[in-house]
Amino acid sequence: MPPPLVSSPEQPQPLRVVLFGVKNWVERLGTVWVSGQLIELKRRSGAVTHFLTLRDTIAEVSVTVTASSAVLDAAGPIAEGMEVVALVHPTVWSRNGSLSFECSDLRASGEGRLLAAIEQRKRMLQAEGLFDPSRKRRLPFLPQGVGLITGQGSAAERDVLQVARARWPGVRFVVRHAVMQGQGCVEDVREALAVLDRDPRVDVIVVARGGGSVQDLLPFSDESLARAVFACATPVISAIGHEPDTPIIDLVADLRAATPTDAAKRVVPDVADERAKAQQALARVRAAMLRLIDRETQLVRSLRTRPVLADPLGPVNVQFDKLDELRQRCRRAATVRLREESAWVHQAVSRARALSPRATLLRGYAILSDNEGKTIGSTSGIEPGQPLMALLADGTLHAQVTDVQPREDPA
Incomplete structure (x- = not known):
């Protein structure tokens, strides 16, 4: 010191x-x-x-x-x-x-060493893509058969069967018992997975075990078991331990359930729940149809109150009246035009008649012509004894000139 x-x-x-x-x-x-x-x-x-x-x-x-x-x-x-x-x-x-x-x-x-080894294994498998969310498959809504891998007579088996059958009484299970901890666990679970994966009656597989220590759950972090789950063609639900427990199989499986009871709730729908949803959907459809019918009824009533539907011939009558009025106007206009044109024709005829030679003939005049049909309008060139034709209003006279006396003052 x-x-x-x-x-x-x-x-x-x-x-x-x-x-x-x-x-x-x-x-x-x-x-x-x-x-x-x-x-x-x-x-x-x-x-x-x-x-x-x-x-x-x-x-x-x-x-x-x-x-x-x-x-x-x-x-x-x-x-x-x-x-x-x-x-x-x-x-x-x-x-x-x-x-x-x-x-x-x-x-x-201690457990820390085990957890460290598991964590290292997780990182390796994650790098290989075994945890990729894109490869996880959706569970069937109502599976034809449910494969269950669990310990014989275990609480996990009882919970899964009771809860699933309470939710959907018609569910059918294919149960494979396996050692769920310690030596032989990995081999038993792998063999059960292979058998259920080949069974055509099984649409989904549940691996269920209750809680336990890190050492008890260690087999479910085994690399070979994780790869077996990854290779399954049938969707797999992992229900190992309780909520805080996360073995590697939870990360590889298509769905992780917090507990075996949770797995039973996820593997089949609740018939009462589905019936209630169906009733709600039916009620919504009925309400929607009633609203649609009411809306269309209101529309029909609104259309019926419009003038065109209240009196369907009304617009036709209005147009007919307009057409009749136009017809009357056309008739009046045509009559007036005909009168005007008739008066003009009469005036033209009167003027033509006034200028016609026939009108002159009717007043007692005659038209003289020689034998060749040439009109004679003067005494010049006419000789006594020459035959002439006189055109009168009602015919023709043939005459002969007996004497010609020209006027000294033609004016």
């Missing part, structure tokens, strides 16, 4: 001297392997040093631990809540005098 520092109120020791003394004394303890539960992990992006908090598994004791990125990466997949063992070296921070532990090696232990 280092000698105690001499100090008094008159001669106190500087804080740095005391802190360095404590730091040197603590760091002389060297490295030691400790076990505990990882309750907090703060990985800072881009930082070299990260902070962890370890707690004793029994006593309410916790310490702060620092670890480099290389130490955390070498530890594999670790998460809060896991049990770990760490090689630590105690030290005192000079800046604030806090006690810390520098970790140079970190390993999962």
